[in-house]
Amino acid sequence: MRSLLIAIGLACLVVPAEAEDKCVALTLDDGPSAEYTGRVLDVLSGAGVKATFFVVGQRVVENRALVRRMREEGHEIGNHSFSHPWLSHLSLAAAARQITQTDEAVVAITGVRPRVVRAPYGDLPNDLRVVGGGRPFIGWSNDTSDYAHPSQSTIVRRATGGGRTLIVLMHDIHRWSLAAMPGVVAGLKARGYRFVTVTELLEGACGFTASPNLVFGPSYIPRRFREVSAVRRTD
Numbered sequence: 001m002r003s004l005l006i007a008i009g010l011a012c013l014v015v016p017a018e019a020e021d022k023c024v025a026l027t028l029d030d031g032p033s034a035e036y037t038g039r040v041l042d043v044l045s046g047a048g049v050k051a052t053f054f055v056v057g058q059r060v061v062e063n064r065a066l067v068r069r070m071r072e073e074g075h076e077i078g079n080h081s082f083s084h085p086w087l088s089h090l091s092l093a094a095a096a097r098q099i100t101q102t103d104e105a106v107v108a109i110t111g112v113r114p115r116v117v118r119a120p121y122g123d124l125p126n127d128l129r130v131v132g133g134g135r136p137f138i139g140w141s142n143d144t145s146d147y148a149h150p151s152q153s154t155i156v157r158r159a160t161g162g163g164r165t166l167i168v169l170m171h172d173i174h175r176w177s178l179a180a181m182p183g184v185v186a187g188l189k190a191r192g193y194r195f196v197t198v199t200e201l202l203e204g205a206c207g208f209t210a211s212p213n214l215v216f217g218p219s220y221i222p223r224r225f226r227e228v229s230a231v232r233r234t235d
């Protein structure tokens with residue numbers, strides 16, 4: 001009986017520690033949106049959680065107060081290009097300009113240069129170091145495909161399943177994404193996930209080690225270019 005009690009006691013000690021090891025970086029792309037981003041910030045603030053907003057530069061300059069509020073409320077601001085093009089379709093100089101223009105727009109408001117980049121459509125540029133200025137490009141583990149207007153329960157299910165470390169992809173520019181947000185946050189909390197920003201995740205807040213499926217370092221070569229160079233080598 002005594003050993004059973006000890007076992008139960010140990011289980012009680014162990015379970016919260018494991019729960020703390022589960023981390024989620026909730027990422028919100030394509031804003032800021034005058035219609036929805038403020039209400040998304042209200043939901044996050046009410047729930048006491050931090051997210052990472054991958055902002056589009058041309059929307060930043062139209063919604064300065066929202067960008068300032070993101071910063072003031074402790075969220076991370078990542079760079080999602082200036083006009084949301086397919087970066088691999090542009091020259092390296094034009095793709096780099098997409099990123100630096102957004103850096104400049106964010107710095108003008110917050111004084112802080114974004115530390116992480118996400119390529120529109122996940123379309124990595126031809127040279128990550130040149131285009132991102134040495135910063136990592138961030139992918140995702142959980143694609144909610146919320147842009148396609150799935151049901152709220154589908155968004156919540158897609159956002160909340162998976163392993164110990166999640167990078168959840170959502171958007172702060174749709175009415176139905178906003179509507180699903182409280183359920184997503186509650187569902188992740190109920191499963192024991194701790195909310196961190198992308199940079200906190202990369203800095204090891206959760207014992208995270210960069211996975212090639214989630215985070216692409218500056219020297220990463222997109223698959224299509226690896227294949228091209230492999231063909232050239234065998235010629």
Ligand code: NI
Pocket residue numbers: 029030080084120121
């Ligand atoms: Ni996007």
